[in-house]
Amino acid sequence: MTCAIVGFVLGMLCLFAGHKPDFMEDYNIISLNTSTLGHNLIPTPTSSGSSPTSTSSGIGSLFSSLAGEAENITSSIANALSGFENDIADKLAGELGIKQWYSLHLMDMCEGTYTPNATVSGAKANASRCTNQTAMYHFDLTQELNRQLQAGSLHLNLSDINWPDKIQEGINELNTALDATFVLYAIAIAASGLSIITALIAVLVNGSRLISFGNWGLASISFLAYLISSIMITVGQIKGANIINEYGNDIGVYAYKGIKYLTITWVAAGVMALSSLFWIVEFCIGRKQARRVYTEKGRSRKY
Numbered sequence: 001m002t003c004a005i006v007g008f009v010l011g012m013l014c015l016f017a018g019h020k021p022d023f024m025e026d027y028n029i030i031s032l033n034t035s036t037l038g039h040n041l042i043p044t045p046t047s048s049g050s051s052p053t054s055t056s057s058g059i060g061s062l063f064s065s066l067a068g069e070a071e072n073i074t075s076s077i078a079n080a081l082s083g084f085e086n087d088i089a090d091k092l093a094g095e096l097g098i099k100q101w102y103s104l105h106l107m108d109m110c111e112g113t114y115t116p117n118a119t120v121s122g123a124k125a126n127a128s129r130c131t132n133q134t135a136m137y138h139f140d141l142t143q144e145l146n147r148q149l150q151a152g153s154l155h156l157n158l159s160d161i162n163w164p165d166k167i168q169e170g171i172n173e174l175n176t177a178l179d180a181t182f183v184l185y186a187i188a189i190a191a192s193g194l195s196i197i198t199a200l201i202a203v204l205v206n207g208s209r210l211i212s213f214g215n216w217g218l219a220s221i222s223f224l225a226y227l228i229s230s231i232m233i234t235v236g237q238i239k240g241a242n243i244i245n246e247y248g249n250d251i252g253v254y255a256y257k258g259i260k261y262l263t264i265t266w267v268a269a270g271v272m273a274l275s276s277l278f279w280i281v282e283f284c285i286g287r288k289q290a291r292r293v294y295t296e297k298g299r300s301r302k303y
């Protein structure tokens with residue numbers, strides 16, 4: 001019963017973590033640090049004025065391929081940020097009109113800034129807004145960023161900052177996996193919730209093998225559902241973060257896997273495995289006891 005309660009509560013947390021600003025924000029599935037998004041548009045302070053191609057590495061070649069309009073954008077960003085070159089990470093997002101971080105939860109998305117600032121190590125995520133919760137939420141980062149960029153003071157859009165389509169493709173894969181895990185969590189939570197009630201019945205009706213068997217069935221269903229969703233979350237996080245980092249790091253987007261979320265989903269699977277194991281043992285002991293009672297009865301009839 002304890003296992004079922006723990007499994008049930010953890011399952012609910014998997015669903016509802018991050019459903020409003022600053023409610024278990026750490027327990028996200030994946031989070032994106034966009035505090036330096038667009039840093040590639042800013043010419044290095046040493047490259048005197050008109051020649052942004054002198055920025056280091058591949059960014060330079062990427063930059064030179066931009067249209068003339070982008071040069072105007074470059075200069076407007078550079079103007080807007082003149083004097084901020086040393087703490088780009090903390091000012092850039094604000095200048096562009098976007099948030100410093102975005103995080104994906106199972107049923108919504110949250111966004112906000114880092115406190116005290118983006119560069120300090122161990123900065124805390126301060127959520128300013130979360131989207132409304134919906135079942136089978138689909139995270140559309142591209143649309144969200146584009147909307148905020150256009151509303152920002154520089155009125156950019158994503159193509160201005162060389163946003164690669166691959167990032168949204170990576171997120172879309174994760175979205176599909178999360179649809180399935182949503183259904184699995186619902187099954188797991190329902191089964192563990194029922195399991196609390198049937199465990200209570202088992203305590204009252206001591207030693208019933210049928211109830212032990214039923215409990216084992218419920219615990220196993222819940223365990224399997226948690227197990228599959230935990231595996232899907234684990235794989236989805238790794239694939240999603242890899243794709244986003246591969247295509248996003250150049251333009252200043254960093255993805256982090258939500259380790260705390262991973263922990264609670266695997267612990268939920270673990271306690272339901274324990275519960276399932278317990279009911280198997282209980283079922284076997286119950287059978288032995290039943291046999292002993294039977295033989296004792298038989299013996300007493302003889303004498």
Ligand SMILES: *[C@@H]1O[C@H](CO)[C@@H](O)[C@H](O)[C@H]1NC(C)=O
Binds near residue numbers: 068069071072
């Ligand atoms: C920059 O924008 C101005 C208008 O705002 C335009 O006249 C000029 O041609 C643009 N420069 C380039 C290099 O496109």
Ligand SMILES: *[C@@H]1O[C@H](CO)[C@@H](O)[C@H](O)[C@H]1NC(C)=O
Binds near residue numbers: 090116117119120
């Ligand atoms: C960030 O915060 C830390 C601690 O408050 C401070 O030492 C540091 O100067 C800040 N950095 C910027 C760029 O504001």
Ligand SMILES: *[C@@H]1O[C@H](CO)[C@@H](O)[C@H](O)[C@H]1NC(C)=O
Binds near residue numbers: 122
């Ligand atoms: C966000 O990314 C920037 C650029 O890599 C980094 O300097 C900063 O420390 C990161 N902030 C957090 C809170 O992870």
Ligand SMILES: *[C@@H]1O[C@H](CO)[C@@H](O)[C@H](O)[C@H]1NC(C)=O
Binds near residue numbers: 113115126127128
């Ligand atoms: C969080 O951000 C809000 C503005 O969005 C600000 O008013 C508040 O002080 C911040 N909280 C902390 C702890 O810095």
Ligand SMILES: *[C@@H]1O[C@H](CO)[C@@H](O)[C@H](O)[C@H]1NC(C)=O
Binds near residue numbers: 132
């Ligand atoms: C979110 O929910 C609130 C109230 O529950 C509603 O007023 C608002 O329109 C909703 N927003 C969206 C985008 O659905």
Ligand SMILES: *[C@@H]1O[C@H](CO)[C@@H](O)[C@H](O)[C@H]1NC(C)=O
Binds near residue numbers: 157158
């Ligand atoms: C971004 O802006 C450019 C020029 O202003 C335009 O050609 C392009 O279609 C825009 N892209 C989006 C996705 O709005």
